[in-house]
Amino acid sequence: MKILVAVKRVIDYNVKVRVKTDNTDVDLTNVKMAINPFCEIAVEEAVRLKEKGVATEIVAVSLGPKECQEQIRTALALGADRGIQVQTDDPLGSLSVAKLLKAIVDEEKPDLVLLGKQSIDSDNGQTGQMLAALAGMSQGTYASEVNVDSGKVSVTREVDGGLQTVSLNLPAVVTTDLRLNEPRYASLPNIMKAKRKPLDVKSPEDLGISVSSTLTTIKVEPPAERQAGIKVASVDELVEKLKNEAKVI
Amino acid sequence: MAILVVADHDNGTLAPATLNTVAAATAIGGDIHLLVAGSGCGSVVEQASAVSGVSKVLHADNPALENRLAENVSLLVAELGKDYSHILASTSTDARNTMPRVAAMLDVDQISDIISVVSEDTFSRPIYAGNAIATVQSNASIKVITVRSTGFDPVASEGGSAAVEAVASNHDAGISSFVSEELAQSDRPELTAADIIVSGGRGMGNGENFELLYKVADKLGAAVGASRAAVDAGYVPNDMQVGQTGKIVAPNLYVAVGISGAIQHLAGMKDSKVIVAINKDEEAPIFQVADYGLVADLFEAVPELEGKL
Numbered sequence: 001m002k003i004l005v006a007v008k009r010v011i012d013y014n015v016k017v018r019v020k021t022d023n024t025d026v027d028l029t030n031v032k033m034a035i036n037p038f039c040e041i042a043v044e045e046a047v048r049l050k051e052k053g054v055a056t057e058i059v060a061v062s063l064g065p066k067e068c069q070e071q072i073r074t075a076l077a078l079g080a081d082r083g084i085q086v087q088t089d090d091p092l093g094s095l096s097v098a099k100l101l102k103a104i105v106d107e108e109k110p111d112l113v114l115l116g117k118q119s120i121d122s123d124n125g126q127t128g129q130m131l132a133a134l135a136g137m138s139q140g141t142y143a144s145e146v147n148v149d150s151g152k153v154s155v156t157r158e159v160d161g162g163l164q165t166v167s168l169n170l171p172a173v174v175t176t177d178l179r180l181n182e183p184r185y186a187s188l189p190n191i192m193k194a195k196r197k198p199l200d201v202k203s204p205e206d207l208g209i210s211v212s213s214t215l216t217t218i219k220v221e222p223p224a225e226r227q228a229g230i231k232v233a234s235v236d237e238l239v240e241k242l243k244n245e246a247k248v249i
Numbered sequence: 250m251a252i253l254v255v256a257d258h259d260n261g262t263l264a265p266a267t268l269n270t271v272a273a274a275t276a277i278g279g280d281i282h283l284l285v286a287g288s289g290c291g292s293v294v295e296q297a298s299a300v301s302g303v304s305k306v307l308h309a310d311n312p313a314l315e316n317r318l319a320e321n322v323s324l325l326v327a328e329l330g331k332d333y334s335h336i337l338a339s340t341s342t343d344a345r346n347t348m349p350r351v352a353a354m355l356d357v358d359q360i361s362d363i364i365s366v367v368s369e370d371t372f373s374r375p376i377y378a379g380n381a382i383a384t385v386q387s388n389a390s391i392k393v394i395t396v397r398s399t400g401f402d403p404v405a406s407e408g409g410s411a412a413v414e415a416v417a418s419n420h421d422a423g424i425s426s427f428v429s430e431e432l433a434q435s436d437r438p439e440l441t442a443a444d445i446i447v448s449g450g451r452g453m454g455n456g457e458n459f460e461l462l463y464k465v466a467d468k469l470g471a472a473v474g475a476s477r478a479a480v481d482a483g484y485v486p487n488d489m490q491v492g493q494t495g496k497i498v499a500p501n502l503y504v505a506v507g508i509s510g511a512i513q514h515l516a517g518m519k520d521s522k523v524i525v526a527i528n529k530d531e532e533a534p535i536f537q538v539a540d541y542g543l544v545a546d547l548f549e550a551v552p553e554l555e556g557k558l
Contacts, residue, residue: 013512094349130350144487158342167425179487231544232542
């Protein structure tokens with residue numbers, strides 16, 4: 001079966017973001033960028049399915065400016081077979097991303113589409129579900145276990161009260177939770193090999209999709225600062241403060 | 250203009266977060282209709298019709314809706330939702346699973362996890378793990394929104410007298426099925442609704458040591474949470490995780506024990522009213538947000554704390 005994996009270029013998760021002084025956005029100049037951690041887990045899962053003999057081909061796709069080719073190359077170094085970039089400098093909302101991915105799905109006809117459950121920049125958590133809706137596919141979100149078996153995929157999902165297992169008809173969309181797997185590191189030979197793997201560049205126009213959004217960001221502000229409090233010397237003092245000063249117990 | 254709120258429930262009980270979502274709908278303004286979609290969920294309908302501020306309860310009862318599979322529920326919500334200006338749901342895993350599907354079917358962008366209502370078309374929401382707050386305006390014909398419950402004080406669960414209207418539902422996409430579920434059992438309050446939370450991190454060392462926290466929690470009537478490190482190390486199940494990728498909480502008192510305070514954890518708890526940190530590393534970032542910090546070995550401090558409550 002063929003697997004399509006979507007990866008997003010985002011700010012590295014360790015970076016403390018700064019809001020621009022004009023409050024239009026966060027400042028991303030000269031900031032370390034990386035593959036979104038949940039997307040990395042999606043790539044790893046696809047590679048494991050290939051190693052198990054379930055998948056035959058893995059196509060990694062990323063949407064955005066030219067630089068997101070770096071993240072596709074990372075996915076190729078981790079084991080994806082070829083890449084597709086949809087190049088656009090326009091900001092993309094989740095719905096636009098889902099529509100562009102739907103167009104790629106129509107061309108590639110994958111049996112399984114793997115995405116992260118959310119990107120750590122916009123924190124939307126929408127794209128996988130939207131793609132599934134547009135493509136008329138079933139969805140297994142927040143996956144912590146994925147098993148493909150005779151035309152179906154069984155997905156164990158992390159839900160509020162614990163775990164839930166669903167059985168989905170293929171083709172399906174699965175979004176990954178953190179505990180699905182532990183992504184591997186790309187070795188240097190694989191990074192070198194990834195440079196020679198095919199990478200197609202398309203535009204939204206090639207796919208017949210016009211990128212637009214019904215949402216406008218009016219401003220971006222830093223959150224209210226929390227003041228550091230005091231250090232107490234003993235458990236007695238802590239209990240006393242909680243009872244009499246904070247009055248929370 | 251009317252607002253459709255999708256009730257969060259387990260076929261037996263209306264989830265408290267629904268009351269916060271109704272509060273957000275009240276802030277937007279307009280007639281509020283509450284949709285209860287499930288199977289054999291009569292008691293939920295009863296609770297829903299008593300919620301303050303709700304004018305109508307829509308009740309869809311069908312076996313295909315029993316496990317609230319997104320493929321089926323989204324068909325119903327998208328169909329009903331066409332007649333509303335806003336469709337709201339809380340940020341539970343059920344809603345996060347279903348609502349983006351609804352939004353795509355209605356061909357509108359979704360606004361996730363709002364923490365405040367500026368006006369009927371403008372909302373604010375945290376981005377970058379809560380390190381920035383974005384204010385966004387939507388000109389979509391139908392605004393599909395999920396609501397972070399800790400951003401809104403709940404409306405009263407009693408006192409309303411909404412009329413109940415049965416809505417036909419034979420929505421079964423037939424492409425997915427429920428197999429099983431494994432829910433964690435606990436007598437303690439639910440994490441996202443608890444007034445006090447005691448949380449443990451990697452510093453707890455192992456799962457058995459969480460017993461120390463359970464004892465303190467029981468004295469305080471508190472829920473017990475955990476950092477991602479503690480969950481990944483297998484000390485406790487993942488539904489206890491507080492953070493960007495787990496649950497977002499804002500209790501009156503949050504006690505962080507053996508938790509360093511990584512960005513992803515802070516994103517889940519830094520709106521708590523009072524934060525207490527117990528950690529032996531006085532450089533731990535958690536002390537930068539803690540109202541009261543105690544630099545001590547948790548294995549001595551926690552039992553002592555328990556004894557003094």
